[in-house]
Ligand SMILES: Nc1ncnc2c1ncn2[C@@H]1O[C@H](COP(=O)(O)OP(=O)(O)OP(=O)(O)O)[C@@H](O)[C@H]1O
């Protein structure tokens with residue numbers, strides 16, 4: 726049985742980039758490695774609906790924190806069997822965003838503190854309890870602060886017409902609140918052990934989990 730590792734962090738922090746580096750390093754070491762990216766745009770109708778809402782479609786859908794979180798959770802629920810199979814067939818399964826994204830963004834949007842957050846409990850009951858998606862063995866918070874992540878997201882939007890900034894990405898106060906929520910989830914080792922690192926240290930933190 727392989728290990729399931731979730732890479733978390735802000736919009737534009739560089740999660741996709743670091744997942745690529747971890748994947749390459751693990752394969753170089755001979756580890757059978759698989760990756761999943763959430764939301765699964767183009768594969769999941771609920772992921773696509775969430776993205777469309779973040780870009781202005783579907784009326785006031787995006788205003789509901791619980792409705793948005795439910796769409797993201799349904800996307801993961803539909804991937805649950807594939808995730809479990811991947812863990813059986815690989816040494817390392819890396820998720821670019823996972824359940825903690827729902828916890829951090831939802832708590833931040835509602836202004837709830839992690840240690841007493843109703844929505845964080847709702848997310849874990851729904852996703853791990855009811856939908857039975859696998860609990861990650863390790864979670865890594867990519868330690869890139871809001872101002873850096875937002876600059877990277879804006880730079881990407883300027884050079885890629887298919888990646889305009891969305892409703893969450895253009896909200897600096899939300900990005901700061903999400904980073905604080907993630908930091909608290911990591912400090913509390915929410916659901917599993919966390920590390921908090923960037924760049925080479927982030928790659929090394931995940932590689933150290935492989936025996
Ligand atoms: N270490 C880095 N230094 C400078 N730029 C970087 C670094 N890592 C990623 N970038 C750039 O920042 C932008 C965002 O990176 P990436 O797409 O990996 O972020 P992400 O966290 O997956 O974003 P999102 O969650 O919004 O999909 C890209 O243009 C990427 O090339």
Ligand SMILES: Cc1cn([C@H]2C[C@H](O)[C@@H](COP(=O)(O)O)O2)c(=O)[nH]c1=O
Nearest residue numbers: 736763764797822823826827830831893
């Ligand atoms: C998976 C997931 C994502 N979100 C948030 C985080 C982002 O701001 C957007 C879209 O994700 P992307 O990585 O920028 O494509 O949605 C969330 O709130 N809950 C989730 O489970």
